[in-house]
Amino acid sequence: MSSESPAWQVDIDAAATAALAAVTEATDLAALREVEVAALGRKGSVTALMKRVGTLAKTERRAYGAAAGSLRQQVTAAIETQRDQIRAAAIAAELDDDTFDETLPGLNPARGHVHPLSRVRLELEEVFTSMGFSVLDYPEVESEFDNFEALNIPGWHPARDMQDTFWLKSGHLLRTHTSAGQVRAMHQFKPPFRAIFPGKVYRYESTDASHDHTFHQLEGLMIGRHVSVGHLLDSMRTLLSAIFKRDVQVRLRPGYFPFVEPGFELDISCQVCGGDGCSVCKQSGWVELLPCGLVHPNVLRAGGLDPDEWQGWAFGLGLSRLVMMRYGVSDIRLLLGGDARFVEGFHAGA
Numbered sequence: 001m002s003s004e005s006p007a008w009q010v011d012i013d014a015a016a017t018a019a020l021a022a023v024t025e026a027t028d029l030a031a032l033r034e035v036e037v038a039a040l041g042r043k044g045s046v047t048a049l050m051k052r053v054g055t056l057a058k059t060e061r062r063a064y065g066a067a068a069g070s071l072r073q074q075v076t077a078a079i080e081t082q083r084d085q086i087r088a089a090a091i092a093a094e095l096d097d098d099t100f101d102e103t104l105p106g107l108n109p110a111r112g113h114v115h116p117l118s119r120v121r122l123e124l125e126e127v128f129t130s131m132g133f134s135v136l137d138y139p140e141v142e143s144e145f146d147n148f149e150a151l152n153i154p155g156w157h158p159a160r161d162m163q164d165t166f167w168l169k170s171g172h173l174l175r176t177h178t179s180a181g182q183v184r185a186m187h188q189f190k191p192p193f194r195a196i197f198p199g200k201v202y203r204y205e206s207t208d209a210s211h212d213h214t215f216h217q218l219e220g221l222m223i224g225r226h227v228s229v230g231h232l233l234d235s236m237r238t239l240l241s242a243i244f245k246r247d248v249q250v251r252l253r254p255g256y257f258p259f260v261e262p263g264f265e266l267d268i269s270c271q272v273c274g275g276d277g278c279s280v281c282k283q284s285g286w287v288e289l290l291p292c293g294l295v296h297p298n299v300l301r302a303g304g305l306d307p308d309e310w311q312g313w314a315f316g317l318g319l320s321r322l323v324m325m326r327y328g329v330s331d332i333r334l335l336l337g338g339d340a341r342f343v344e345g346f347h348a349g350a
């Protein structure tokens with residue numbers, strides 16, 4: 001070392017020598033990790049040197065910082081190299097071992113698969129996002145306001161009785177439908193906007209093959225300046241054709257829901273017989289798929305929108321039902337029953 005070297009250079013050099021020697025001496029991963037902590041850890045020797053910069057005179061700080069930084073880099077690189085070497089040596093030792101037979105078949109880990117509910121949901125999300133819809137996620141524990149009142153269903157309304165509800169002690173509830181997100185979305189986004197919100201919903205039901213206390217829906221909402229029933233019908237036809245990957249005929253029948261006016265039940269041409277009539281469509285050629293309608297002015301108001309300026313359509317797709325129709329599942333309780341054999345059944349690219 002030249003005589004002009006600053007005083008601290010001795011400490012840096014000593015730390016480098018000690019740390020690099022310790023690295024070379026560490027011959028297994030655990031020992032190397034200890035060396036790493038002792039040098040680079042929060043209380044490590046190199047870390048302590050890095051911290052010392054604050055105690056030096058201003059004129060020395062730049063040179064000291066560079067030296068300490070390069071020490072740190074050097075030690076880090078040495079540890080990485082040593083770690084690679086230890087790993088390579090372990091593999092070489094295993095290969096050298098006469099009892100190791102590399103022709104034996106490897107372990108075959110069990111493969112998981114996507115649940116049919118998730119699969120259909122993901123497919124729908126793809127179709128909708130390609131058409132400019134956002135995918136939103138809203139809470140399952142809701143306020144009474146968002147689940148009912150904002151949707152034009154005050155406490156006295158008989159429609160409340162149609163949705164038996166799990167109440168929490170706090171006065172909140174488990175949402176009975178994904179429609180609870182409608183007013184939340186109106187507050188969240190500046191119109192015009194279009195969005196879907198899929199998710200779990202809950203009803204206080206006695207369960208049977210077609211009722212469960214927990215099931216899945218997918219809500220759609222479009223807010224714009226000029227939204228009509230024709231527009232709703234056309235959008236639905238396009239969407240459903242994309243979903244079923246063929247031309248789907250749709251028809252509307254009147255249906256009552258307090259949060260839409262007019263409200264409809266949307267039927268699609270039977271995908272089993274193509275509309276000729278079969279047992280699935282009870283010989284009618286049509287299958288009931290989803291309720292929908294034009295958003296009620298009171299709901300727009302609850303969402304902070306002026307009904308003279310903004311209109312909207314909404315639909316509530318029974319995701320669980322769609323999955324059952326698509327895969328021929330005859331009991332809704334199988335969907336969330338937690339029996340792995342059920343999901344296994346969809347393994348073969350179903």
Ligand code: DAH
Nearest residue numbers: 177179291292293314315316
């Ligand atoms: N939320 C309703 C239910 O679960 C379904 C529904 C009907 C949703 C009409 C809508 C709609 O968006 O427009 O029974």
